[in-house]
Every structure is written in structure tokens, then in C-alpha cells.
Amino acid sequence: VADSMLTAEQREAYAQTKMFKSANTWPGSEVRTLVSQGPSENRIDLTIVGDGYTEAEKCKFFEDAKRLTDDMFVGHTFASYLPLFNVHAVFVPSHESGLTDVEEKDTALGLYRSPQGSKRGIMPGNYSAAERAINLAPDTDYPILVANDDFYGGLGGRYAITTRSHNSGTMVLRHELGHNFGNVGEEYDGGQVYSGANHSHSSNVPWDQWVNGELKVESAQCLATSYPWKNLAEGPVQVNLNVPEGDQKGPRQIGIDISSVGWETRDDVKILIDGEEQKYEGVYTNDRSFFRLNEAKDLSPGRHVLEIRQNVEDGDNVLAAVRVNAYPADYDFTADKVGAFPSFNYAGRMVGYRPTHESCLMRNMRSTKFCEIDQENMWHQFLNRIDLIDDIKVTTLKGKDGEDMRQVKLETPNLEGLTIKWYGWKVPDHDPDQPPPDPVEVELEQLQGQTTWIADPGDRGQYRAEVSFATDEVRNYSDRFHATRTVTV
Template sequence: MSYIYRGFIFLICFAFVFGLSTAAKASYIVKQELSTDGSMRILEVMSSTRNLTAARRLRALPSQIDEHSRSSTKMFEEWLYPDFGSMPALAKSWLLNESRHRTQEAPLDAELRKLVVQGQPENRINLTILGDGYTEAEREIFFEDAQRITDDLFLEDTFASYLPLFNVYAVFVASKDHGITDVESKDTVFGLYRSPKGSKRAIMPGNSSQIRKALKLAPATDFPIIIANDEYYGGLGGEFAITTRSVESGPMVLRHELGHNFGDVGEEYDGGDVYTGANHSSNKNVSWMPWVKGELRVFDVKILAQAYVWQKLLKNPFRQNIKFPAPDLNGFPYELDVDVSSVGWSASGEVRFTFDGENLPLEGRYTDDRSFFELNELNYPIPGNHQIDVEDLSEDGDNILAYLKVAALGHGYIKDKNFIGAYPTFNSSGRLVGYRPTHDSCLMRNMRSKHFCAIDRENMWKRFLDRVELVDRISYDTQTRKIRLETPALPALTIAWFRQTAPDEYERIESAENLSEWKVADKFAGHKLIARVQLETDEVRSPTLRFKREAGLTIPE
């Protein structure tokens, strides 16, 4: 009996691998983790129908991107390989082992719901939303939260133009306990926990293997999202985009984390440690010159103080001493710039924020969750020593100063949200690490924003079209004599039809311009008809070859 069983398994595995190695036009997505010592760990291998001739890297970013702290030293990479033979040996081995052990895993008690379906998963970007810390009694609450967050992403401005490229799925797996581990430990299915304890900051994945197992219950997953059943700010970027169900801050965090994951970019705010990708330049020779009007403006900024404070203010006021710079070489004074984040500041009267004893007006939204503020009026202090004081007036004990940054902006600094130049960015050590495109209009810098800058928007189009073909399918119905072209429902798509008249000669069919379906005249019988599809949008100024695709077939005689 056991011999027969082992032989049966061997035959299945042999057939599985033989099928993979001989399947026509099969491609594979490999997700892997790289350590600083050069070692590689395969996380997942998935089959794909996407056609390509050479391996293509889809993503490369730290496995975990944490706010204002050193992110994971391990790198998460995602590759698309044209066939089984082109994959690394470790990926082939992983796929073989996966086929052996797939039936031995205990199934999860889960429910899948499709929230958005724009096309077949093979040619769409697939988001799968999981929840941690939702009990069985909170099943419907999870699905409501998943729908609310999906609506915020795609019905608001942030990702609305990309919606036809996406499918969204939600998978519910019950936890024993409500909430996630913080000061108090919780028994949850994915083991999410706050780091550091008691903070409103990073939320870390505790059981990554269980997360990946749950993701397999969806038709496909390109970008996983995990909602923590918690009412306050927190999240993470990297392999997983993590946020909370907080109505106030959950969507804000997720927009930012997906900005990392979709665009394969780092931060734009000061005080971080990951500065990479299309929205960053390490020098003044920026890559976004097509978006610059006239000569590139490079701005002068000095960091005077930067602290991740995380200090309770009750009976413990905070003071920051600064030395404001003298005017520049042309005699122009610097402008004071202040950025603050807090927890528990539910009203403006709860905290006094002063500069040399005078109230400093801050602009922002006061909430008991994580809040963000900035100086909202011009202020030109005299050069020399000054002090900023933050004092609790409420006595409720929940007011926390999370972060404070004080800077001096040079003469001619432009804050217009549409202006694109070279704005200095500083890391957690206060060192200049490079430049970003805008002042603070982009949500990769300003958490309160719902918009990406033009450079990030263009970059995401390019990243998305690395994953999605502009043509889903072309077909001809012999009964109706209609030819049909199926594409993502992008308003900016144009379609041009051609008849092939010779090996390298084509005649444009003007009557079928921009038609996705039309009746084929008798004169086209026996001819090959070709559709050329192009995406033309004001959000892209430097399109790649993938913005133009074509498909064709021969009409039967």
C-alpha cells in the first residue's frame, strides 16, 4: 500500500514538472527574499499567461518599509520569467516541493469575495485583502472594511484612473481574539503586532507563512493588503501593505504603503532611510526633466532639528532648541518651516505650541488618532538661538508628540503644489540624501494628501503596464462575421485597424477607427486584420514600448 502511494506521488510530481517544462508559452512569477550575505529564499512561484522573451524584474524594495526608522535589511524582489527553464534553480526546486506538499497542508476555514472584477486575473493586477484580529462574529465587519478601503482607493482620485487594470478580492479568515498584539498579546490568525509596543507607528507581520497560505485562496495575488482590526494609525510597506481599519487614518496609510509597492519607490518625507526609485534623485541631474518647465530650480533647505520624539506631554513638556541661520550670501533671510505629527491631539486647545513663547499657528486636522501639522504662515526669525516648546493643557494624559522637524527654507522656495523642481530630502541622520520632485503635494511625503505627483503617476503607469497587456483577446465570430477586440476599459485607449496587403505592407481601415467590435466586409476574407492599440494619457510624457500593442487574425474565406 505504502509503495503504491509513494509511486503515485512520484508520478504526479513527474507529470507536474514535465508539464511545466513543456507547456507552451507558460511564464512564471517568482517572489524572493535576498539577504545581505547574498543568500536567496524563494517565497512563492506562480504560473502566468503573460508573454515575454526575457526575464523582467517587476519589483525590488526592502521586505519591510517602516516609517522614520531603518527598514528591513532584506530585499523583496518579484521577477517574471518567460518559461520554466529560465527560472533560477531554487525557484524550480520550490515549485517541485510545493507540488509535493500542497495536499498535505491543513485547509484554512475561509471565505472569498470578489469586490472588483475588471478582467481575467491573468491580465489584471490583483489585490487581495486579508484581515487580522477579526473574530468569526466580525466576518461582515471585515468585508465592510475591505469594501470601504477599496472604494477609497479607486473612487477617490488616488488610483481612479488605473481602476480598469485591477481586480480586488477579499479573503476572511477568523481570529480567536479581537484586535492585534500591542501592550496586550492577542491570538490572531496572522499574528500582526505593533512595534514598538504602545506606539501608533509600525505594524509588523508575525506569521508570514500563514499570510501567504491565505493569499492562495484568491484567484491570484500581485499585491497583498492586510487590514489590522485596530482603530488607530499604523502600517507597513514592502512585501505586504499593512494598514488598520481606522476610518481616520487607515486609508491614508494604505495609500502611502501602496505607493511604495505599486511604484517600487522609497520615501519623499525627511527622516526616513529608504530613498529609491522614480521619485528620488541622488544628485541634481534629475530623471524627471520632461516634467520641468524651463530651467530646473534646485532649492536651498537646512535642517535645524529633527526628532522622533514619542513623548507623552502630561507633566512632561517638550523643548527643542534651534539655531536659526543668518541670511544667505545675497542677504536674503531664511523662512521657518515646521512639521509635526502627534497622537491624541483631538482639539487645538489641548496643546500649546510656541516659538520663543509666542503661539505658533499650525495647520492640520486635530484627532485622537495620528495627526499631522505644518506651519501655516510666513515666519522669518532673526538669526541665532530660539526655542520651541510643546505643552499639554488638557490633563487627559493621552497627548503625545510623535515627531518634530524644524527647517530653514532658502530665498525663492516655491510651495505651489503643481511646481516641479529639485527639493532637498534628508534622511534620519539629517544628511542630504538627494532630491524629490515637489514640495509636499505628493502623498509619499505628505500623509494627508490623496494625490501623487506627476512623476509618481507616470511611473505607476509604466509599472502597471509591465504587468498588464493592453490587449486581452481578439476573436472573430463566423456566424455574425464580427471581429472583436477585448481590452482593459481605459478611456485613453485608441484603436487603429489595418489590413495586411503584403508581408510588410498595411492598409488602414478608417471606417473601423476606435471600434472594439465591427462587422467585417466580404472584401477582407482571407486577409489578416491587425488592431494596434495605444494608451495616450496626459499623465505620461515618456511612454515605453508597452504603451503600444497589437493583435491580429486572419479572416476565413
């Protein structure tokens, strides 16, 4: 996150802790590197810091940090980027276990829920402590704060904040890191920030390289977008809908999506349209979840009332959000299909277009994958920070006859899809009776693909390594996908 997005308090805390990093200590702390892929100066360093873990829960923290790391990099989400990353876990002891909510907890970083009693935002309480803990790691490009709490919550920005929740912790972290890694805004409807590579203000979208065939610009209408965050024990929630008429292609299709907290069984809550009970599909849990009314897509034109009411009086059935859209009969719901799909902000106003309907985790929180546009964009963002060549090292070896030989070793990130070429200087063939022409650079085809080779005594001189990277996840390349470096042997 740019310094301009930090508050004055955050900037001061950040500057002070950076100033004294070399002398930074924290009694009882421990740092472990979970993933080591190369030198920090040419890798992206993630640092995971736990809050609300007591000394007795140190092992629990490191297990949680390892699980979150595996969820991100062993699974589909960030797996292809793994060779570019180092991951560090920092334990700092808290006096009390848990997360400040209705009850205040004495924790190392002071994370707290906002508003109290909700499963929503988790705010950084002590910026200086957070920066001090982060600076215990060997290096940090993206800090992650993990609250020792079993329920949904988090925040984006300078820190990607999440919880240890097995249900939602990784889900939140994937999404927030998607913002931070890609420097992009939301894809789901009802948000505030729509910007970056996954958003276009016009139908002239910048991701045409991923469109198969002719670009189809989709249309839709937002019928309702609401964030009640209401405990249904206080009473039902009603949403008035006005379904528009169809057109010559057919009637409108209605999409109803609901976000919840605490709906543990399908009996906990009833959803009705015009008094008729509806089926809804999703994951039942006491944590945050997301549901869809698949059988409600054929609502007739005109006015309807959507009602969400508590059925089981267990006191924890919270309605978080409701979004209702109307789609034309020929709308393309095909999974992963790239096109131009309309996005609506918190006021229900169309603000532009996103690349896919909903297969991307920047829109669908339950998804574990990015759309092709976000995926390609992250390669560009990462390689803007990282060089494809770490170093070229030359060491002296003894030959069979005792003569000095040189071993040349090219070090690169361990990426699949690297092409390695070597070049040297050679005097072109010429008339021996004439002065020799200037040497020209030629490719040493016998060294193609080699990271290590031996230079005989007669091979000494200047050489150039050229490394290029290609992947199916990128169609538009920049010069950052190419690196070159010279070495004298």
C-alpha cells in the same frame, strides 16, 4: 517586493504556501471579488486580508475592505488606473477581535504592534498564515493586510499593512502602495530610503519633461529632525534650533512640522518657542495626525528653543516627530510646482532632490494625490506587467442567407485614451498582363476605433490589430504603451 528583500523565514513560508495553493482551504473563510476589470493573467490583482475579525465581524470586514477600496479607486488617488485592477477581499476568522499590543490577541495572522503601546509599526506575526490566506484569492500581485484596529499603524514591504481606522487607514495604505506600485522610496524628510523615479541624487533631475520653463534648483537647510515618540505625560520635549542668517534676497523662512498621536483638541498640547505660545494647524484626533506652525516662519537668526508640552493631562498626548527646515527667501512653495527640491534623511543630511515641495502623498501623508512624476512612473510600472490587448476572439455567425460569417472581437482593458487601428493585406493595383505583386499591409480606415466587426465570406485572411494608449498623466512613453496582435479569420 523582490525575493531578495524577504527573510529566509518569509521565503520558506511563501514557497510552501505557493506549492500547495491548489489544495488551500481555511475553515470559515470567505472570498469576495470587489472589483473585476478583466482576466487575472492580464490585470493587477490586489488582495485584502483582514486580521483580528471574528466570525461575528465578517460583515464588518467586508464593509471595511469595500470602504478602503473605494477610498483608493473612487477618489482621486488611483482612479485612472482602475481598469487595470482586480480587487479581492479574503475573510479568515480570528478567535479574538482586535490587534495584539500590550494585550496579546489570538488572531488568524498574528499581526502585532511594535513597539508595544505605540501607534507606529504593525508587524506580520505569522508569515505562513498570511501567505495561506492570500492564496485563497483567485490571484494576488500585491497583498494588503488590514488589522481590526481603530488607530494608526502599518508597514511596507511584501505586505502593505494598515488598520481599519477611518482617520488613518487609507492614508497609510495609499502611501505604502505608492512604494510598492512605483518601486520608489520616501519623499518626506527624516526617512532612510530615497530611490526610484521620484528621487535624484543630483540636480540634473530625470523628470525635466514635467518642468514648465527653466528648472529651478531649490536649496534648504535641515535644522532638526527627530522621532521622540514620547508620551508628554513623562515631561516636555525641547528642540534647540539655530536659525541661519538670510542673504541678499531676504531672511530665512522656517518650516516647523510636527507629527502626533492623541491630540484630540487644540488645548491638549502647548507648543512654545522661546517661551511664547504658538498656534499650530492640523487635524485634531485621538489617532495619528500632522501639524504645522505657520506663524513661526519668521524666526530671527540665532538660537531658539522649541518646546512641546502637555496641557491637558489625559495621558495619551504623544509627540511622534519634529522636523524643522530653513528656506531661502525666494524658495518656491507653489503647490504642484515641479522642480528640484532638497530631501534630508534621518540624520539631517541632504541626500538629493524630490520633484515637488509637498503636494505629493509620498511626502505629505494627508494628501490624496501623487505628484506628476510618481503618477507617470506608475503607468510605466503597471504597463510593464499588462498588455493593452487581452485577446482577439473570432466566432462564427450565420448570415441572412445562411452563409457562415465571422465576428471579430478585440478585448482590451477599459482605458480612456485608447486608439485602435486594424490592418489587412491587399494586392496593389497592377498591370493585369503582369504577374501580381506581393500583398502589402494597409490600414482599414473603416474599422478605426472598432472593437467588434463582421467579416464577410470574402474577407477571410489575416488581420492585425494595433492598440495605443495616451494620457495627460504621461509625457515620456515607452513601447509598452503600444500593443499589436494578428488574427486569422
